[in-house]
Amino acid sequence: xxxxxxxxxxxxxxxxxAFLLPNAGKAGGQTVKxxxxxxxxxDVKVEALIIERIQAEYPEHRxxxxxxxxxxxxxxxxxxxxxxxxxxxxxxxxxQYGVSxxxxxxxxxxxGVIDLPGLNETYWASKGAGTFKDGEPIRVRDVPxxxxxxxxxxxxxxxxxxxxxxxxxxxxxxxxxxxxxxIIGTAAVTLAYIAAGKWDAALYMNPAFYDxxxxxxxxxxxxxxxxxxxxxxxxxxxxAADRLTALLE
Numbered sequence: 482x483x484x485x486x487x488x489x490x491x492x493x494x495x496x497x498x499a500f501l502l503p504n505a506g507k508a509g510g511q512t513v514k515x516x517x518x519x520x521x522x523x524d525v526k527v528e529a530l531i532i533e534r535i536q537a538e539y540p541e542h543r544x545x546x547x548x549x550x551x552x553x554x555x556x557x558x559x560x561x562x563x564x565x566x567x568x569x570x571x572x573x574x575x576x577q578y579g580v581s582x583x584x585x586x587x588x589x590x591x592x593g594v595i596d597l598p599g600l601n602e603t604y605w606a607s608k609g610a611g612t613f614k615d616g617e618p619i620r621v622r623d624v625p626x627x628x629x630x631x632x633x634x635x636x637x638x639x640x641x642x643x644x645x646x647x648x649x650x651x652x653x654x655x656x657x658x659x660x661x662x663x664i665i666g667t668a669a670v671t672l673a674y675i676a677a678g679k680w681d682a683a684l685y686m687n688p689a690f691y692d693x694x695x696x697x698x699x700x701x702x703x704x705x706x707x708x709x710x711x712x713x714x715x716x717x718x719x720x721a722a723d724r725l726t727a728l729l730e
Contacts, residue, residue: 483584483592483607490582490594491605493534497527497580498598501565505599506574521565521572524548528564531582535560542584547691559585561694567667576600579669583694593695593702595673604673604699612676612703621705621718622678629681629721631659632671633713634688644686651684651713654728659721672696675717676703682717682725684710 504523528548535544543559544552560582565571567578576599584592591608604619606612612619622629633652636645656662663680665671668688674680676699685693693716697707700716707716711729715722 482609486584486592487594487605487607487610489538490584490592491603493531494580494582494594494596494605495603496534497531497564497582498596498603500527500530501571501578501580502598505571505576505578521568523571524565524568527580528562531562531564531580545691547689557587559588561585561590561691563669563691566669566692567665570666571599577665577667577670579667579673581669581691581695583698585694590694590698593698595669595695595699597670597673600670602673604676606676606699606702608698608702610702612699614673614677619677619703621675621700621703622681623718623720624681626658626681626721626724628660629718630661630663630679631655631717631721631725632663632665632680632683634668634683634685635664635666647686647712651729655725658724658728668692668696672700672716675705676700678703678718681721682715684713684715684725684729686713688714 528546532544541554542556543554545559546562563581565578566581571578578599580596582594583590594605596603604614636648671683701707705717706719706722708722710726
């Protein structure tokens with residue numbers, strides 16, 4: 482049903498990833514966004530590339546991107562973009578970063594693509610048609626929480642002590658019941674890993690939609706769930722998610 486949109490998004494994600502790869506570890510000038518957070522020259526350049534391609538192909542569609550913000554139209558279709566998710570990793574040459582592109586209809590993701598150029602992997606999904614990694618279908622794992630790899634969002638970039646205390650409280654609640662906790666600083670990679678059965682769940686406090694729009698579709702189309710657990714939004718395989726929900730509520 483969404484084949485044309487998906488094919489375009491996969492091609493665009495790969496093009497954007499290839500554009501980024503040569504500059505990994507040397508991302509150009511930095512502009513401070515907030516304490517411990519910045520945008521690089523390559524964030525701006527690859528975002529401009531993505532927006533230009535979308536506007537050429539679908540000029541009537543809305544666009545919402547992390548750096549550019551909202552580009553308005555009257556369409557019910559909106560592209561939601563994180564041009565580099567994991568900018569800090571990218572800027573220092575750590576390969577866990579990605580391009581995240583989703584197409585939503587009335588706010589609901591219908592196509593999602595995450596390209597991971599540093600790992601030479603591309604993940605995609607369309608609503609009702611499953612999730613794929615480099616053309617091969619993938620599924621979430623089905624293991625108990627005691628065997629699960631769990632992630633949560635990075636600590637507050639602005640040094641917010643209350644928010645960081647809440648994250649530490651979360652770790653205290655779950656760390657003895659899970660197999661391992663992993664934090665790599667990018668929702669795109671984390672959610673792609675969950676969809677592929679490499680990890681099992683991730684918890685976020687008030688995630689930005691551009692961070693998770695593509696990833697949430699990858700997870701749910703791979704047989705996982707998106708649920709609320711106390712103050713957190715959780716993505717994961719159902720067995721681990723159910724048990725985490727019980728622990729947190």
